[in-house]
Amino acid sequence: MASTKCTRYSLYWEETECLSYYEMLSLHEIFEIVGSQLTETDVEVLSFLLDEAYPGKHPLDPEGWTDELPPGPDGSSQGNSPCPRLLKTWRRIQPQNEPCPITGRHRPKSGVELLLELERRGYLSEGNLKPLLQLLRILTRHDVLPFVAQKKRRTEREKIEYQAVDTSGDTQFSSNTDIPSLENTQDHQWRAGTGSSMTTTTPVRQKRGRGYHWSRKSRGKPEIQPQPTPNKVTCDVRLRVRAEYSEHESALRGGVSSDKPQPLERQFELFSRASVLLRTRDLGSIVCDIKFSELANLDAFWADYLSGALLEALKGVFITDSLKRAAGQEGVRLLVSVDQDDYEEGRKVLLRGQTHNGTNWGTQSLP
Numbered sequence: 001m002a003s004t005k006c007t008r009y010s011l012y013w014e015e016t017e018c019l020s021y022y023e024m025l026s027l028h029e030i031f032e033i034v035g036s037q038l039t040e041t042d043v044e045v046l047s048f049l050l051d052e053a054y055p056g057k058h059p060l061d062p063e064g065w066t067d068e069l070p071p072g073p074d075g076s077s078q079g080n081s082p083c084p085r086l087l088k089t090w091r092r093i094q095p096q097n098e099p100c101p102i103t104g105r106h107r108p109k110s111g112v113e114l115l116l117e118l119e120r121r122g123y124l125s126e127g128n129l130k131p132l133l134q135l136l137r138i139l140t141r142h143d144v145l146p147f148v149a150q151k152k153r154r155t156e157r158e159k160i161e162y163q164a165v166d167t168s169g170d171t172q173f174s175s176n177t178d179i180p181s182l183e184n185t186q187d188h189q190w191r192a193g194t195g196s197s198m199t200t201t202t203p204v205r206q207k208r209g210r211g212y213h214w215s216r217k218s219r220g221k222p223e224i225q226p227q228p229t230p231n232k233v234t235c236d237v238r239l240r241v242r243a244e245y246s247e248h249e250s251a252l253r254g255g256v257s258s259d260k261p262q263p264l265e266r267q268f269e270l271f272s273r274a275s276v277l278l279r280t281r282d283l284g285s286i287v288c289d290i291k292f293s294e295l296a297n298l299d300a301f302w303a304d305y306l307s308g309a310l311l312e313a314l315k316g317v318f319i320t321d322s323l324k325r326a327a328g329q330e331g332v333r334l335l336v337s338v339d340q341d342d343y344e345e346g347r348k349v350l351l352r353g354q355t356h357n358g359t360n361w362g363t364q365s366l367p
Contacts, residue, residue: 025149027119027125030129030148031112031115031116032112033147034111034115034132034148035114035115037144037147038110038114038144041246041247041248041249042111042141043110046114047108048249048252049271050114050118118132129148132148133145136148138271138274138275140242142242142337143335143336143337146337146339146340233349233352233356234293235291235292235298235342235345235346235350236289236292236346237289237290237292237338237342237343238288238289238339238342239287239288239336239337239338240336240337241286241334241335242334242335243318243319243333243334244282244283244333244335245281245331246331246332246333248278248281251277252274252277255277256273257273258270258273283326283327286318292346292350293350295347295351298343298350299347302338302343305336310336314334314336319334
């Protein structure tokens, strides 16, 4: 008797399917996006700060060979600890100055490799991206900060169809229907200080005949109610523009040093001095709010930002000849950042405004 196989449906999703369903990014996908935005100079500066602030353990250190487990119910440590004899031998032969010589360290060659090294040392994880944000702020790469997020960035505009508002008879108004123009309104005069729905007809001139005075009655014309001007809905999108030097490595290596004997004090002093030096090399920044009232203009602005066309257009405005002369031999670059949250919130506001105005037009046109 042939055995019958029952089809089983897995109750668990694959990680990639789950992330795709919720439009989320994995940690390594974030590394690829952020790492592709980092320049070669950024990688060199971050590598320098990585060795000073996040030193890695020596590959022969026995403490790195065992997994750290949470303590047991009685408070005792769990897991297999290294052999005491091995630890004693390592403490006797380990390097005294640095945990790992600089000449033997591996220098990351790309931004992705640098971020993977941070993850390997245990400073980055899916639940802790603060060290990466801190390093980007030290580099003044505020334009890369929005990319450090697990939510996917939307690059295509959504297609939204508006249903036609059914009015009296066969008349239909939708978002693409032209509003009927106001014609033959010479016989109407608006009252001052009243609403748009209150009108009065002008008196018709009386023509004098030969024998008797007679008045020509005005023909009955349907009064066309003008459509009320809808309240214009606007949204604000914050734009940040910063100009800075293209290369910081030589300035950091020549101006960042510490003579503190304690490693922790030396790390804090290096961070503070690097932050002060990078602030002094800041060539200026501008933060402004751009107001949009049309959804098409907002989508076009966001598409230009993602494609880099906005950055190229702003270079000719901000990087002037006087700024180049002030920078001297060093190169100047421009950083542009637009908040994705402002774009998404503004898009919702404009969509609600369009829907509300379309509904009002259909209501006003009813007899």
